[in-house]
Amino acid sequence: MRYKVGIMGATGAVGREIIEVLHDRNFPVEELRLFASKRSAGKTIETPFGAITIENADMADYSQLNIAFFAISGDWSKENADKATSAGCYVIDNSSAFRYDDKVPLVVPEINADAIGDSKLIANPNCTTAIAAIPLYALHKEYGLKKVIISTYQATSGAGAAGMSELTEETKNYLEGKEVKNKVFTYPIAFNTIPHIDNFQENDYTREEMKVVWETRKIFSEPDIPISCTCVRIPTMRVHGESIVIETERTIDPVDAKKLLGQIEGVELKDDIENNIYPMPLNATKKYEVEVGRIRRNLVFGDHGLEFFVCGDQILKGAALNAVQIAENL
Ligand SMILES: NC(=O)C1=CN([C@@H]2O[C@H](COP(=O)(O)OP(=O)(O)OC[C@H]3O[C@@H](n4cnc5c(N)ncnc54)[C@H](OP(=O)(O)O)[C@@H]3O)[C@@H](O)[C@H]2O)C=CC1
Numbered sequence: 001m002r003y004k005v006g007i008m009g010a011t012g013a014v015g016r017e018i019i020e021v022l023h024d025r026n027f028p029v030e031e032l033r034l035f036a037s038k039r040s041a042g043k044t045i046e047t048p049f050g051a052i053t054i055e056n057a058d059m060a061d062y063s064q065l066n067i068a069f070f071a072i073s074g075d076w077s078k079e080n081a082d083k084a085t086s087a088g089c090y091v092i093d094n095s096s097a098f099r100y101d102d103k104v105p106l107v108v109p110e111i112n113a114d115a116i117g118d119s120k121l122i123a124n125p126n127c128t129t130a131i132a133a134i135p136l137y138a139l140h141k142e143y144g145l146k147k148v149i150i151s152t153y154q155a156t157s158g159a160g161a162a163g164m165s166e167l168t169e170e171t172k173n174y175l176e177g178k179e180v181k182n183k184v185f186t187y188p189i190a191f192n193t194i195p196h197i198d199n200f201q202e203n204d205y206t207r208e209e210m211k212v213v214w215e216t217r218k219i220f221s222e223p224d225i226p227i228s229c230t231c232v233r234i235p236t237m238r239v240h241g242e243s244i245v246i247e248t249e250r251t252i253d254p255v256d257a258k259k260l261l262g263q264i265e266g267v268e269l270k271d272d273i274e275n276n277i278y279p280m281p282l283n284a285t286k287k288y289e290v291e292v293g294r295i296r297r298n299l300v301f302g303d304h305g306l307e308f309f310v311c312g313d314q315i316l317k318g319a320a321l322n323a324v325q326i327a328e329n330l
Pocket residue numbers: 008009010011012013014015035036037038039040041057058070071072073074076094095096125126127157158159160161162314315318319
């Protein structure tokens with residue numbers, strides 16, 4: 001069987017990548033239709049499936065599609081999901097609009113593919129969450145997670161195509177001694193780091209940080225697991241880095257943990273400090289696997305603690321790849 005597939009937001013950072021991943025993984029596409037804002041409607045773009053003319057997403061007829069990937073915004077998803085599912089179309093939503101809805105499965109296929117059930121609407125997790133979840137779940141099953149503390153180093157493409165353009169422009173202007181003006185980020189991001197992603201919440205964490213807490217608990221079906229996260233934007237193009245510290249229920253040996261992490265689906269072990277091998281954004285760019293390295297005993301939690309660093313291409317495992325994997329499971 002082959003499927004009629006639509007990508008809503010096909011000109012954006014995530015949408016463009018979904019096209020590539022569908023092709024790369026030989027997803028059984030009968031027809032691919034691309035949608036974006038009315039600004040882009042009528043333009044033709046080259047894709048591995050041939051030249052395709054962009055259509056206005058607001059005018060989509062979902063009865064002509066079997067699967068729609070939503071990659072526009074939370075508000076747009078809220079306005080359009082019902083229209084799509086009631087026309088019989090499966091929706092895989094990249095936004096945060098439905099992630100915390102008990103009736104909507106939030107899925108990382110390596111962990112909880114069975115949560116999909118017969119739902120027509122499936123939520124794709126936040127990128128920072130999905131990347132950390134892959135190694136964390138394997139460690140949780142083996143050692144039991146008691147506490148999790150994460151600090152992130154997030155790429156500008158997390159804010160979409162406009163985030164990458166802002167980094168390029170600001171870097172150029174800064175080096176040419178011109179005025180640096182920021183629009184996408186709260187402050188200039190070139191030659192800077194900004195500990196602020198998404199809105200501040202009542203508890204003084206940001207929403208991006210709380211997404212990691214809420215979503216990890218839902219994906220793991222562990223509603224009480226203590227998790228704390230600090231999210232920081234850095235001037236890279238792609239790939240989110242995350243420093244992760246865990247305290248475990250059972251004793252954990254770093255050598256065993258390394259062996260375990262080296263065997264799980266979706267991880268590439270990059271852990272050879274004698275040869276300066278560790279995860280880095282430049283190496284993890286465009287890679288499906290999450291790189292994991294710097295695995296060591298944590299000095300605070302001793303033989304019940306582990307510390308490691310991960311780098312994952314957040315446009316892939318944090319969005320496009322995970323979404324296509326969900327479609328494969330459907
Ligand atoms: N970037 C990332 O790392 C991740 C993003 N996400 C989520 O994925 C979604 C897309 O993000 P991203 O690709 O980064 O965003 P981009 O800004 O790069 O792309 C947005 C896309 O939406 C289209 N669009 C914008 N406004 C409208 C509108 N009013 N009607 C129809 N189409 C519209 C744009 O079309 P046009 O070109 O015509 O303006 C473009 O195709 C968001 O919900 C985001 O939160 C999730 C995980 C990771």
